[in-house]
Amino acid sequence: MRVLITVKAAPNPSGTYGETVCVAGIRIDVEPTRWIRLYPINFRDLESDNTFRKYDIVSLRARPAHADPRPESYRPNISTVRTEANIPKWERRKVFVVDHVQASMCDLLANVREHPPARSLAAIRPRVVKDIDIRTHGGWNADEQAKIDRYVAQEDLFRKGPRTPLEAPRFKGWYEYLCQSTTCKGHRQGIYDWEWVALQRNLRGRGDAETKEQLRHRFFEQMCGPDRDTIFYVGNQAKHQQTFMILGAFYPKR
Incomplete structure (x- = not known):
């Protein structure tokens, strides 16, 4: 398959893989183009020629993730990943993204409730982004820390030097917004x-204080500013399909 990478989610602890990221994008080798999720990927274990950035077009082999009920989910064969090109400008990226913007977040949630497993990846244009809430992370919980500890303790014959534990970020954040639904009460x-x-x-x-100020400036004042046509990339959890998260943003100038 050929995929335009639009999402690289933050790394999280994994009992099997140590730390994993969810990568998602738009599959462009089929008509019509469609969303695809690539999981698991351990970015620190990728070789340099297999590493890719947002808005890279990559080719790879992958198979459906049969343990995951979401139809967009595939397990990638990392050794087959090849980066073909990067699309650097918003206008060229928009050609791929605009057809995948959903009507509203409220509609997306209603479909998941009524027809599971429904769409689990989407692009949502908020009517208004009301605020961003930034709070101290507090560190990994006991279960997450245990996964990290087990991974670090394992021997790896193909890796030079000891494994290093995944650090928790200092802050976590939430967007608060209204979607395009006229009856939206907020997300x-x-x-x-x-x-x-x-x-x-x-x-x-x-x-x-300075870090929080910089996070707010970048992710709220810039990405969601009045001069930007902000679109959120959203995705849900396999075990909690009504729980959606913001996986990234598309924010060209208006």
Whole structure:
């Protein structure tokens, strides 16, 4: 398959793989084009020529994830990943994305309730983004930390040096917004974007107040500013299909 990568979610602890990220995008080698989820992927274990960025077009082999009821979910064969090109400009990206914008988040949730498993990945254009709520993360819970500890303790014959544990970000965040439904009472969804964690990593030496200010500036004032046509990439959880998260944003200038 050939996929335009639109989503790299933040890494999370995994009992089997140590740390995994959910990657999603638009499959462009079929008509009509459609959403696809690639999981699991351990980015720190990828070789350099298999690593890819958002809005890369990649080719790879993958098979349906039979243990996952969501039809978009596939298990990638990482050794087959090849990056063909990157699409750097919003206008060229929009050609792929615009046809996949859903009518509303309320409709998406109604479909999941009434016809599971329904669509589990979508692009949503909010009517208004009311706020972003940023709070201290608090660290991994006991179950997550146990998964990390087991992974770090395992020997890996093909890896040089010891495994390092996945660090929890300092802050977690939620968007609060109204979707296009005229009866929408509001949505509050967690931010699970790779860039949310990466920015915090880049601000490692800064204080908490400054880091929160930078997160708010980037993810609210810039990405959701009045000069931007903001679209959220959303996805749900396999075990809790009515729980959707913000996996990334598409925010070209109006």
